[in-house]
Amino acid sequence: MAIVTNLEELMKEKGYTLVELAKEVGISTVNLSNIKNGNISAIRFSTLDEICKVLECEPGDILKYKEINKKKVIPLFLDYSGTTDLLLKGGAENVKKFFDSIIAMQSKSNYEIQITMITGSSFESAKSKYKLLNVLAENYGLPNLFDGVVAEYCGFIIRKDKSSRLLTLDTRILEKRAEIEDIAEQYGGKISPEVTSIYNISFHEISRTRLAEVSEQIEKIIDCQDIETVTYYDAYGKECDVKPKKHSKSEVVYMLTKKLKEKYDIPFVIIGGDSQDEDLKMYTINKQRMKEEMGLKTVFIAPTNIGEIANNDEDIIIGNWENSDGIAQCIETLSKRIKVREDGGIEL
Amino acid sequence: MKRYILMFEYDSKKFMDVNKVIVFKRNLEKIEEKGNYVNMVFYGDATNEEFATFMSYFNSLVGEKICHLSISFKTKELVIENGINNKSIKLSAKNAKEIKNKRFDNVINEYYGKDEENIEIKILPTKDWESIILDLIGE
Numbered sequence: 001m002a003i004v005t006n007l008e009e010l011m012k013e014k015g016y017t018l019v020e021l022a023k024e025v026g027i028s029t030v031n032l033s034n035i036k037n038g039n040i041s042a043i044r045f046s047t048l049d050e051i052c053k054v055l056e057c058e059p060g061d062i063l064k065y066k067e068i069n070k071k072k073v074i075p076l077f078l079d080y081s082g083t084t085d086l087l088l089k090g091g092a093e094n095v096k097k098f099f100d101s102i103i104a105m106q107s108k109s110n111y112e113i114q115i116t117m118i119t120g121s122s123f124e125s126a127k128s129k130y131k132l133l134n135v136l137a138e139n140y141g142l143p144n145l146f147d148g149v150v151a152e153y154c155g156f157i158i159r160k161d162k163s164s165r166l167l168t169l170d171t172r173i174l175e176k177r178a179e180i181e182d183i184a185e186q187y188g189g190k191i192s193p194e195v196t197s198i199y200n201i202s203f204h205e206i207s208r209t210r211l212a213e214v215s216e217q218i219e220k221i222i223d224c225q226d227i228e229t230v231t232y233y234d235a236y237g238k239e240c241d242v243k244p245k246k247h248s249k250s251e252v253v254y255m256l257t258k259k260l261k262e263k264y265d266i267p268f269v270i271i272g273g274d275s276q277d278e279d280l281k282m283y284t285i286n287k288q289r290m291k292e293e294m295g296l297k298t299v300f301i302a303p304t305n306i307g308e309i310a311n312n313d314e315d316i317i318i319g320n321w322e323n324s325d326g327i328a329q330c331i332e333t334l335s336k337r338i339k340v341r342e343d344g345g346i347e348l
Numbered sequence: 349m350k351r352y353i354l355m356f357e358y359d360s361k362k363f364m365d366v367n368k369v370i371v372f373k374r375n376l377e378k379i380e381e382k383g384n385y386v387n388m389v390f391y392g393d394a395t396n397e398e399f400a401t402f403m404s405y406f407n408s409l410v411g412e413k414i415c416h417l418s419i420s421f422k423t424k425e426l427v428i429e430n431g432i433n434n435k436s437i438k439l440s441a442k443n444a445k446e447i448k449n450k451r452f453d454n455v456i457n458e459y460y461g462k463d464e465e466n467i468e469i470k471i472l473p474t475k476d477w478e479s480i481i482l483d484l485i486g487e
Binding site for chain 1: 360361364365366367369370373395397398400401402405408409410411434
């Protein structure tokens with residue numbers, strides 16, 4: 001839903017050009033053009049007052065409320081090694097089964113599933129993974145299935161059209177920048193112009209294995225436990241909040257969901273992974289706040305056995321861990337739980 | 349018994365196709381049933397990272413390590429299959445020059461060993477790649 005302007009029609013009706021009206025109202029042509037085209041998020045009462053005076057109309061003649069149908073999307077956040085890697089290892093038949101389960105769920109729900117993968121790989125490796133998974137899905141008739149890949153350690157989200165900086169800038173790490181650069185150089189790599197938090201320092205040309213060694217060394221020169229504040233950057237590189245340092249992967253899921261919620265009609269969020277520690281946190285940390293702040297239900301899917309915790313929460317769905325098609329099974333189970341409402345919306 | 353080294357120009361759009369890979373696997377079984385080995389080698393302008401990921405994905409989809417190496421024209425390096433990790437060897441000046449003209453014999457023989465008998469290197473087109481291998485056994 002949105003407020004739209006009806007200024008263009010009114011100007012035509014009253015015989016005003018943009019330049020003439022701007023002059024009469026006392027604002028620049030550029031500003032008036034922005035109002036006319038709806039490229040504004042607010043308008044001063046004084047400006048609205050002047051426009052009404054000149055055009056001899058009511059504010060309601062200029063501003064209208066219009067319902068816009070948002071695209072229907074179910075976000076699916078997947079830990080790469082715990083799900084996608086596992087899926088591929090099951091072979092072509094397994095991937096086919098997964099794609100079929102996605103198509104069936106999309107067909108039942110009338111919502112499009114968009115996967116964001118989260119990987120600890122280097123930027124270049126994440127870019128290759130994303131490219132090839134996209135081709136695989138495109139060839140199967142699912143061109144929008146993989147929305148993006150988060151290169152967790154690098155702090156980047158890679159999408160079809162562009163890659164953007166994702167997370168966190170910590171001032172204390174900035175103070176140690178020279179020392180961090182020295183360490184990176186010792187390992188034959190370099191860091192990006194902005195140093196981010198310990199989990200998101202953007203390194204290039206250092207493999208993931210060595211990255212762990214680099215991180216260890218950096219942890220020695222900055223006391224990570226003491227880092228209390230982190231400035232978060234959204235997927236578009238815009239500074240959006242200052243918060244206590246939190247679990248990196250969970251923050252990624254939370255922030256991206258917030259962004260997606262603004263853009264799409266989202267009924268619920270699916271998170272997937274195979275680890276009780278790192279992956280399950282993406283769900284446990286977000287479940288409550290996504291419900292309270294965004295009104296969204298969150299479910300967790302695990303293609304393998306993640307232990308006792310799953311028995312006490314009906315929103316955790318486990319695939320048959322003895323088979324490699326666990327993730328397709330999870331999607332099928334979830335699909336069965338979907339109820340389509342009369343208004344076209346869905347719920348679990 | 350023969351070891352076929354099948355050379356294909358890298359084209360992710362053609363090879364990252366689940367349905368084609370399933371057909372390929374069936375055809376591959378027919379060749380292996382006759383006691384032959386098949387290995388695939390890709391060459392082209394992709395980066396080492398992309399080749400490394402591609403080989404890992406392709407082998408996973410096929411269900412066996414059919415592809416051990418790729419040749420990057422971009423970096424003039426031999427990319428060796430090592431999971432999604434990137435492991436590569438710089439080509440000698442002579443080999444780098446040869447691959448430009450699509451002459452791969454030296455590079456392949458150096459990797460698979462000159463002494464191995466019955467190695468046959470074939471440069472194949474990418475069109476219908478999933479079925480073209482049946483030509484090897486005359487089907």
